[in-house]
Amino acid sequence: MLKQLALAMVSCLALSMPLNAQNPVKGDYGYLYCHMSDRGEWTAYAVSRDGYHYQDILGGNAIFNPDELAQIEGGTRDAYITRSADTKKYLMVTTDMCVRRSHKWDNYGINLLRSKDLIHWESTTFDFRKGPTIFCDGTTAQQPYKDWSTINRVWAPQIFWDPNYTWSNGEKGGYMIYYSMLNRPEEQYDRMYYSHADRSFTKITTPKLLFDWGYATIDADINYLPSDGLYHMLIKKEGGKPGIYTATSKHLTYGWGEPDDSDYVSFEGHKKCEGSSAFQLIGDSTWRVAYIQYSDNPKHYRICKADAHLRHFSDPVDIEGVTGPQHGSFMRITKEEYERLIKLNDTKTYTTPYSKAAQKEAEKWIKAGTWRNGFTKASPDKTVNATDFQRQYTKNKAQWDALFAWVQNTDLTKLSAGSHPIPGTRMTASVQDDVNLPIEKRGTESHRKKIDFQYVVSGTEGFALIDHNSSKPNCNYDAKKDVIHYNYDKAKAWVFPSVKDHFNIFFPGDWHIAKVSTKKKDQHFRVVVIKVDYKD
DSSP states (O other): OHHHHHHHHHHHHHHHSOOOOOOOOOOSSEEEEEEEOTTSSSEEEEEESSSSBEEEEGGGOOSSOHHHHOTTTSOEEEEEEEEOTTSSSEEEEEEEOOHHHHOSSOOOEEEEEEESSSSSEEEEEEEGGGGGGGSTTTTTSOOSOSOGGGOOEEEEEEEEEEEEEEOTTSOEEEEEEEEEEEOTTTOSSOEEEEEEEOTTSSOBOOOEEEEOOSSOEEEEEEEEETTTTEEEEEEEEOSSSOEEEEEEESSSSSOOOOOOTTSBOOTTTTSOEEEEEEEOOTTOSSEEEEEEEOSSSSOEEEEEEEOTTSOSOEEEEEOBSOSSOOSEEEEEEOHHHHHHHHHGGGSOOOSOOOOHHHHHHHHHHHHHTTTTTTOOSOEEOTTSOHHHHHHHHHHTHHHHHHHHHHHHHSOTTTSOSEEEEOTTSSOEEEEEEEEOBOGGGSOOBBOSSEEEEEEEEEEOOEEEEOOTTTOEESSOOBTTTTBBOEEOOGGGOEEEEOOTTEEEEEOTTOOEEESBOOSSSOOEEEEEEEEEEOOO
């Protein structure tokens, strides 16, 4: 009887003690490196069996379309991925930011993403400029700022499952989302804040200050270490002695003292490092710390060793096999998950992907024909990205209307070859009399500032779209010429002829080859090419 009473008392005590917060770990087969691509502001995957040597998924291209899931700027930076608390789903957070479009190192919010399979994602975007209205407790919580509209940065969010967090309705458990913020009119430097997200990962609480050491701190990465019973935070200090350090606390949301200045990632000398992410190899109690050394050109994404207490950094090496590695995170995965992601490399991608709903809406818009305004000469070819067409037309209606009016009202068979201005616009039409050649004698290209509208007047021109997943840029983007070229797998190129009474449009996501041999006996043709401004 006494033994049973003692056991009952121990059980009650265990239930009353707070649980240690920690992200769930599952999988003993390999690793997923989920990262921002250094080639662009999208999220990419790579997988590995040993944690050092990786294989790109989808050629290092976007795992999802950031234009759809990042509703503020259309860029997803600093990806952090983990499992949901029940390990049945996957969660990700990203910085909503696109420097390519904004031309500044400021941003205004973050994205919370959810997936059931690591492949198909949905997102909720939080624009912090809107202030209390975006926070689920915004009407009652104390606000850290007087004016949210002047927010300048919300950077590098990460996730930490906190089973002890209690919601106002008594429900326990929430995802701590921690990130740095800067509001220049109200604070002098970037400081670390945190919110909690609910189990649906669609709501967050009002930010609270995590700590303030008197200087800028960014890119935090928290792990709970059973080896010493403490929470350890890798953090980039931008004040004092700059670099990546480790701070510790007995508590997740408070008690973070300054790190030991003598123990930090020091072997890079005066080179600048940030974006650290710690993970453990399968069956190993020590740690690996990955980070971007960004002051070199090209940059180096490095993985170094740390001991069981996430201290004493040593033996840095470059990550291998990843195209454009950058700030990201690591998650252990199962054999089934590994093979599921590898199978993605068997797919071919020829254009920018959009959701089925967006595609359906765009196809309906094209069929309705409101864009025609009397244009009857041709219809979009089946290869035209309907969503891109709808969005670009909507953003730049005047140019597209002028283009279609000029094509409709001009006898294109009688124009001389060469450049012809389109009245009332800055656009010109290039009339070309040319001949198709074997595909290997033609060059690849894509553009960022302009869209290629191509209408074949006579004959048949051959085109090809090249597979994004197996193609790689073979040069830097030439901003003056607005072009980049690629190496590609000829066997995976989608070759098709121009179709009578149809036009082709090549958007930035359409890596293409023009003037490619067709099955026709006569390879001569006349085509009109018009460059249209691309609108972000």
